Amino acid sequence: MxxxxxxxxxINDMVDETRGILAADESSPTIKxxxxxxxxxxxxxxxxFYRALLLDTPxxxxxISGVIMFEETLGQQDDAGKPLPEVAWSxxxxxxxxxxxxxxxxxxxxxxxxxxxxxxxADRLEGYKQQGARFAKWREVYAITHTxxxxxGLRANAEMLxxxxxxxxxxxxxxxxxxxxxxxxxxxxxxxxxxTERVLHSxxxxxxxxxxxxxxxxxxxxxxxxxxxxxxxxxxxxxQATLAVLKRTVPAAVPSINFLSGGQGPEEATENLNAINxxxxxxPWQLSISYGRALQQPALHAWMGKPENHEAAQQALLxxxxxxxxxxxxxxxxxxxx
Numbered sequence: 001m002x003x004x005x006x007x008x009x010x011i012n013d014m015v016d017e018t019r020g021i022l023a024a025d026e027s028s029p030t031i032k033x034x035x036x037x038x039x040x041x042x043x044x045x046x047x048x049f050y051r052a053l054l055l056d057t058p059x060x061x062x063x064i065s066g067v068i069m070f071e072e073t074l075g076q077q078d079d080a081g082k083p084l085p086e087v088a089w090s091x092x093x094x095x096x097x098x099x100x101x102x103x104x105x106x107x108x109x110x111x112x113x114x115x116x117x118x119x120x121x122a123d124r125l126e127g128y129k130q131q132g133a134r135f136a137k138w139r140e141v142y143a144i145t146h147t148x149x150x151x152x153g154l155r156a157n158a159e160m161l162x163x164x165x166x167x168x169x170x171x172x173x174x175x176x177x178x179x180x181x182x183x184x185x186x187x188x189x190x191x192x193x194x195x196t197e198r199v200l201h202s203x204x205x206x207x208x209x210x211x212x213x214x215x216x217x218x219x220x221x222x223x224x225x226x227x228x229x230x231x232x233x234x235x236x237x238x239x240q241a242t243l244a245v246l247k248r249t250v251p252a253a254v255p256s257i258n259f260l261s262g263g264q265g266p267e268e269a270t271e272n273l274n275a276i277n278x279x280x281x282x283x284p285w286q287l288s289i290s291y292g293r294a295l296q297q298p299a300l301h302a303w304m305g306k307p308e309n310h311e312a313a314q315q316a317l318l319x320x321x322x323x324x325x326x327x328x329x330x331x332x333x334x335x336x337x338x
Contacts, residue, residue, distance in 0.1 A: 003172035007216035010134045010174045013094050014218070015256040015286055018325050019065035021176075021218075023260070023292035024051055025098035025137065026070060034293075040305035044072070050303065052078040052087065054296070057314040061091030063321035066135065068096050068176070068290070074131050085132030096135035096176070097128045099164070103141060112153030115140050115160055118167070125171050135174035137220065137290075138164040142181045144195050144227065154202040162206035169213055176258070176290065178220040179203050183263045185227035193224045193241045200249035214253035220290045221246075222262045223272055232268075235275035242276055243283065252284035259287075261294035266320055267337060269294035274327035288328050295320050 001009070014021070026034065032042040040046055051073050054060075067088050074097055076084050085095035101117030115138065125136065140157040142149045149157075157179065165175035181196045200221065207214065224241035226233050233241075246257065259276075261269040269291060277287055289295075298320055303313035326332040 001172075003169070004213070004216065006172035007169065007174050007213070010094060011216060011218075011255055013092065014066045014135070014174070016065060017286065018328055019063055020289035020291070020321075020324055020328060021066040021068065021258050022054070022064050022093075022295055022321075023068045023290050024054055024070070024073065024296070025068040026292065027102065028072075031070075034296075034300060035305070038300060038304050046305065047072065048076045050300075051076070052084060053303065053310055053313055054299065054317060055084055055087045055093070057317050059318055060321060061093050063318075063325040064093050066094040066096055068098055068137050069133070070098055074128060074133060083132065089132070094134050095132050096137060096174075097133040098139075099124065099128070099136045100138045106153055106156055109150045109152040109156070111143060111145055111148040112150055112156070113141050113143065114156055118160065118163055121164065121167050122171065125168065125173055129171065129173065133173070135176060135218070136164075136168050137176040137178060139178040139180060139220075142179065142195065142199055144181065144185050144187045144191060149195065149199070154198060155206075158199075158202040158206035161203055162210040162212060165207060165212045165217055166210040169216060174216055174218065175212070176218045176220050177203065177207070178260065180260055180262060181222045183222075183225055183228050186229035187227040188230050189224060189226040189233050189237065189241055192226060193245050196222065196224055197245045197249055200245065204249060204251065214251055215255060217254065219250060219254050219257045220260055221257065223259050223264075223276070225262070225264070225272075228263065235271045236279070238272045239275035239279045243279060246285075247283070250285065254285055256286040256288055258290035261289075261291040264294055266294045266297055267334070270320070270323050270327045270332055271334065273324060274330055274332035277328060277330035280330075289324050291324065295324070
């Protein structure tokens, strides 16, 4: 199959009007923190059992179209010996893979960060494809301070995202491009909007320079939100600010924008997504989710590492997936939480 046809098939399988993406790609240190919070040891077996539990949730494919996996998960199997990518695809959930190798300080630009992992990426992607991955994800993060992100930080991070996306598309892999403006800080929603607009302008400029096919990528941005140490904004204000920035920066050729939850609570993330879709008007893209904690947190706390809680955990995940599917369509109501 031609690589463009291959990527279009992946887009067709992942992008529709009701479903979203489950981010289950926590690094080993991050999932350890999640497990520590419920008193579960982060062993390979416990991680395998938990992630198999998520992917084997009956009916999940009705609301989830793709799953981002950590490298370890891509090679694991369920209790019956079935590879987890196959478990996902049995429900028409497309398996994908996180490919960046974490972040560190950007030299010459105090306060800015940069993500590494481009070395050997093409070879790694070939291996991931053989294991069943059809899309990839790369995250760059942007802290907001009085001086950050700097012009250098904007250019350097955009360049990394574009180079990653170009490598993916050369191999027929759909790239999820994730520029995340962090919620940390006391900045207001207007400051977040200003920074997010600058970030997205720089990212799409770099994607254009690297000849990335916009029709064969997915954007995973933050919503426009005030910092954690500022007052919480109502959902309508978040929706208006987010849509204004996206309309100024994201070309219509991009098929889907799948928001990250970025530290929002499960109900808050669903409420904000719902408001965005109610106000979307004639927005040219699908407006969906690629949530991690905002989908998984209720399931994790229902599970608590106990085999007898297996079904309860799956039901908690299914509930959040269903409510976010309704929010995708602007049909969610807070009363549905009960």
